[in-house]
């Protein structure tokens with residue numbers, strides 16, 4: 001069994017990865033371990049792009065565990081906000097702007113920012129960059145990227161998923177991402193797409 005550290009502290013992501021790995025990697029003898037289980041201190045996300053932050057997170061987990069690591073940097077790009085919150089999606093709302101922090105605060109701030117924006121102009125997409133590194137000094141990180149198109153709702157919908165899922169309308173399904181089963185979200189999502197690319201590379 002080869003060990004792979006998942007360099008994320010986000011419980012929603014960890015659930016999706018556990019399910020994706022159970023579906024796609026059952027025969028590959030990979031033991032997926034969250035960085036928290038190995039007491040890894042979280043990396044500072046000082047990059048200016050998803051790929052830079054994913055590399056910082058993967059390298060940090062490799063350095064602290066001596067194991068290979070997989071990191072996910074992701075976020076929501078809203079066209080009417082010129083791509084915000086983007087790489088700052090996890091820290092979009094803050095105490096300074098009166099919303100507080102966390103998923104509910106981020107969603108409330110997003111709804112307020114789009115209050116005057118009509119439905120047709122509420123286009124958005126989730127981005128996900130996955131980085132796999134064999135060790136902290138790996139000079140050739142493997143990079144996989146997925147994106148998922150949708151629209152920002154005016155009221156939250158659904159109880160599954162995490163983050164911005166209750167506000168992310170998926171046109172092909174006619175509902176919010178938070179109304180999809182975990183399996184369906186994984187088939188369609190930015191993260192699911194990136195994992196499928198990783199699988200294709202690893203099986204090649």
Ligand SMILES: O=P(O)(O)OP(=O)(O)OP(=O)(O)OC[C@H]1O[C@@H](n2cnc3c(O)ncnc32)[C@H](O)[C@@H]1O
Pocket residue numbers: 007008009010013045072073074075076089090103106126161162163164165177189191
């Ligand atoms: O950095 P790690 O430890 O992995 O956890 P994080 O939550 O800080 O993750 P990011 O820095 O990648 O920030 C991504 C944010 O974008 C949002 N996001 C990413 N993927 C999402 C998804 O599938 N559904 C809903 N929101 C998502 C969510 O709010 C995340 O907090």
Ligand SMILES: [Mg+2]
Pocket residue numbers: 045090
């Ligand atoms: Mg983060």
